[in-house]
Amino acid sequence: MYLRQLQEGVEVLLQRETLPEAERDQLRQRVMILDAWKLAKKALSAGDMVQLNTIAGHLHPPELNDETLWQQFGLAPFAITWRMAGNFPPMISAIQKLRQRARLEQDHSQEVHMLWGLIAAQIALGQLQEASTCCQELQQLITSLHIPAPLVAYPSLFQAQLAYARNQLEVAQRAALEAIQKAAPFQYMDILMGAYEVLVHASIARGELSKALQVLNEMEGVNQAADIPLFQPWIEGLRSSLWLAQGNLASAADWAEHTPYRQEALTGSVYSREGTYLTLVHVDLAQQKYQQALQLLAALLESAEQVSRVGSMVSVLALQVAALQVLGSTQEALLVLARLLPLAEPEGYLRPFLDAGEPMQQVLQAWFCQEQEAVAPRLSTYAQTIFKAFASEQRQSEMETSASLISSGHPHALSPSTEPGLEPLTPREQEVLCLLAEGATNQEIAERLVISLTTVKKHVSSLFLKLAAENRTHAVARARELALL
Incomplete structure (x- = not known):
């Protein structure tokens, strides 16, 4: 409605x-921008990447000699195309220029619109620290300017995404629910679908599979009502992830076999x-x-x-480590891990490692x-x-x-054999x-690690305690049972 009124106003001026x-040329350019914006929104809803690229190809990036509002509209088709293609560096560059102008003009309301696009790009590029900072700035602007919904929901969405990446699952769930509650009355699908996605993933990660199913069904219902094909692959991937968590490999495998996404x-x-492609990898x-x-993955x-x-590289490399490990290619997996850790450590990623499962733990x-x-040292601390x-x-x-077994009256719920x-x-x-497994004596360990014999004995005693082992041979055997060697 707003865009139509805006275009009608411009066309009246042209007459x-x-x-x-x-001024006439400038108004004609604005009409072209609005036409492109409408076409881009339609192509985005349909997930039509070819049409988006065609639209962007017929336009020039917005010039800085027009008003900030029109620069924003002029940027929109490009931003949508860049976002669909995952090409975020030019998007960040363009947004930063517009944000700088908005700041110079003290147009804080336009800065809000710039910030949410900027944060979405930063998260995709793995710039979690910068995204956190910008998210705080966005929240402050929204609060001080009394920005109405649905834009008020964006900080909650971004907080949910950032918390999930760092494995702060309760925070992620709480923020995602806040985003859904704020955006639901307006059916603002970008926020709703993103928040539902985080909520399903976090619920699965916490083992709350019934809750994950409930959220996923709600997400599917909302998308069916809105009739936006763009989000259907998200829902399919999430459902397959839930099937895997439920142990329903047959349904997940059937989906993977017949889906066109591979x-x-x-x-x-x-x-x-x-996210859907990565679910295929898990299957x-x-x-x-x-x-x-x-x-x-390649x-x-x-x-x-x-x-x-x-x-994206962090998520893909983590799964590469897991795939190589289960293939028995531990040395190759270690090489990939050596590349992954320096990428992920500065931003505090945890969830991609955990989602890679036991093979990642072994590597x-x-x-x-x-x-x-x-x-x-920072990488060693991070790995720990x-x-x-x-x-x-x-x-x-x-x-x-154990709680489940106790509640069901299982006779072995408190069995001492439970690890x-x-x-x-x-x-x-x-x-x-590792040196114990090689048969090294305490003295040999001290020499190899350049530490005192007393320190070696302390470490060995600690290993016995942690592994519940009675001697060196038992410790090595226990370590192998627990996939520590």
């Missing part, structure tokens, strides 16, 4: 015979469907189709690398066994943080399993454990 030619990802992926891994998974990695989309253990002298997150999830899963959550080993303990 004035006394209008200077320069071929699409291999020949020309669409960024908005990346491949569950079916032990490791080479097929690696082929798809295509996705190439696409992300071409536009420096680090957020991390192998990484700790390597020589650590050349490794930056990831490993602790794995241990925490395992303890939580065991507690939920308690393992306290994570420190990097040095992992090194000592």
Whole structure:
């Protein structure tokens, strides 16, 4: 409605015979911008990437000699195309220029519109720290300017996405629910679908599968009512992820076999469907189709690398580590991990590692066994943080399993054979454990690690305690049982 009124106003002005030619040209350009904006919205709803590129190809990027509002409208078709293609660097560059002008003109209301696009791009590029800062600025502007819904919901959506990437699952769920509550009365689909996606993923990660199913069904109902094909691949991928979590591999495998998205990802992926492509990888891994998974990951990695989309690279590389490990290619997996850790550490990613599952945990253990002298201390600390997150999830899963067994009156709910959550080993303990497995004596370990004999004995005693082992042989055996070696 607003765009139609805006265009009618411009067309009325064009009918004035006394209008200077320069102003007439500017108004004609504005009409073209509005026409392109309407076509772009229609193509976006249909997920028509070809049409979006065609629209952008017939336009020139907005000039800085027009009003900020019209620069924003002029940027929109390009921003939509860049976002669909996952090509965010030019989008950030263009938005930063417009934001700078809005700031100079103290047009804070336009700055709000610039900021939400900027944050979405930063998250995709893996710039989580910058996105967090901008999100705080956006929230402050919205509060001070009393910006109405649905834009008021964007900070909650971004907080949910950032929290999930860092494995702050309760925060992610709470923020996603806030975004949904704020956007639902307006049926603002960009916010709604993004928030539903986070809420489903976070619920699955916490083992709340009934809740995940409820949210997913609600998401599908909202999308069916809006009739927007763009989000259908999201829903299909999320449902398949839920099937995997439920142990329903047959349904997930059937979907993966018949979906067109695999071929699409291999020949020309669409960024908005990346989550669906990654679900296909998880299904491949569950079916032990490791080479097929690696082929798809290679295509996705190439696409992300071409536009420096680090957020995507982190997710893809994490799954590459897992796929290589289950293939028995631990050394190759370690090489990929060595590339992944420096990319992910500055931004505090955790969830992509955890979503890669036990194979990632095994490769991390192998990484700790390597020589650590050349490794930056921050990377070692970061790897230990990831490993602790794995241990925490395992303890939580065991507690939920025990609670479920107790509530159902299972006779073995409190069986002493139930494996308690393992306290994570420190990097040095992992090194000592690897040398114990090689048969090294305490003196040999001290010499290899250049530490005192007393320190070695302390580490060995700590290993016995953590592994519930009675001696060195038992410790190595327990470590192998727990996939620590």
